[in-house]
Amino acid sequence: MTDLIATRPKLTFRFDRWAPALLLAIALLAYIAIALYTGQTQYLTVDNLISVLGRSIALGITAVGQTFAILVASIDLSVASLISAVSVLTSVIMNGNPAMVIPAIVAALALGLVVGLVNGLIITRLEVNPLIATLGMSLIIQGCLSAFVSNFAGSVPPEFQVFAYGGFGSLSYSLIFLALLAVAAWFVLRHTRFGSDIYAVGGNKDAARVAGIKTARVTIGAHILCSLCAAMAGLYLASRLRSGAPWIGSDGVYDLESIAVVVIGGTILAGGRGGIWGTMAGVIIFSLIDSIFNLAGVDAFAKQVLRGIIIVAAVAFYAVRSKRLVA
């Protein structure tokens, strides 16, 4: 809602709008400084920066969807197991046969649609806390999946591997896809009625209902978009691994990492404030942090410790100024 007001030209500096950009600048400066300090200037090319981004495409796609869920004051913990399920489903349906690429994609998106719809219905009709609803959904999906597969299943034909490996020069198709997805999400959030309804419902559900918005439909819609994005991330990972793995989602911790990225990008967990570009900044910050650790040669375990601290510090960076009491 605040964004609507902020579209009027105002000269006051709004810290919380610029915090993600500031964090991004800090991360970028740190990356350059470390590269210069350790004398690894060969990593300071545009090509290399693009390849840094290329490592977090699955996280980026998931985070775009998670932004919708969090903006509407919900949350989705089922994305990780949905990613695993979709990657297995597509590679089993394709099974190396190029003719099955389209049916597999349709099946994957249909699965995402159903999961999102069920999540949304449980949250709005049964009034189950979204955290619990999607956590339960995650357990159900993962359980069903591991009842059938315990190892790599199926195979992805080369025609579909292009999605992850092909590209114009160093600019991969998947990166372009992520950029287009982000632009589409931005358009939906800023220029459609559904988008402003999302901000309204996330900001104050009761007020939105009184104002005549069908809040349940908006929440369900946001969850469907979130699950569809997770399904697309699953498609990308199937293409990248050339086969479906039932552990790919939980190994990547896409549920918690996508939430962390969205929150670092300035979208607040209480809903109603934030946006897609903050999330994109968060994704870039995350991949830069990894690259910085690699350049500096930080040991794998120390990397994990620092990562935990950085997540909290990044959120604290702008949260510390808020006057409200947080949960």
Add this chain to the structure above:
Amino acid sequence: MTEQTLPHADRRKRQLPQINPVYFVLAALIVAIVVMNPAFAEPTGYMNFLKRAAPLAILAAGQLYVIVSGGFDLSVGSVITLVVVGSSILSNNDPNSTWWVIATMFAIGAGVGLINGLVVCYLKVPSLIATLGMMITLNGVAFMWSGGSPRGYLTDQFRFFGRFNIPDLPLIRILPVALIVLIVLGFALYWLMHRTNLGRMIHAIGDNPRAANLAGVPVNRVRILAFMVSSLSAVAAGILLGGFAGVSTDVGTGYELQAITAAVLGGAQLLGGRGSVPAAIAGALTLNAIFTLLNFLGLPQPIRQVVQGLILIAAVAVAMQRRKHTGR
């Protein structure tokens, strides 16, 4: 809180629907287990069940403090891992070290809870993110400390709490030390939550932090204490788990979600204001009883996951419908 203000006659009338359904579910599950496996009715059967369930029950009771105050504590699983891995390194196979190692672990736990609380209260980071960060950090610390592959084992003195049964008792024959720990800690946590001002203030903050603040509750101090109770209970659970689990860097994985599940099964309201320690403990026993039952039924691990997911959603959905009907 309303029970205390109701007049006496009215209170008796409303007693029946006020019994938490988790107790009925637990009783039904236990009956089902006994029907399927009569050996469960023997003291060794149910005592071993209680021994296995004790860590989760303590963890759930501690987690309840944070949930009632309106937050989440996702770091408890990693605290358990840190306790098990850290104790095996610190004690260095020396039986005499048990007491100071345990004291050190409780000090670490208090520190972790304090940091969680400070980050949430003063840096204003939502508890979900703050404790998630703590979870990632502590798992990293456990890895660093052990060099990735924990060696050594815990001494028998350390394992005493989780593993030892007091033998040759009349009537019940054996009494696991873990059960004594559960009863003592459970009662202490019950008393602190339902019979002291601290407990009332935790409820008040979870219900409406702004109102609690205006009413003079030292909000930050109380919330920090709630996080410390949760972390300390995780240390206790870790010491018990060390009694029968192996030393590895993933002992505690998944316990944070099980603890939240148990508290929710016990009728705790996420985002605060409502919850009961005995019901959370009953929730933990229920969760364990479900797993035991599924084991007896010979169902594989994946089915257990599906059932846990369904139960979790159903429990909260039923609680919400009940709340709508009774208006409480």
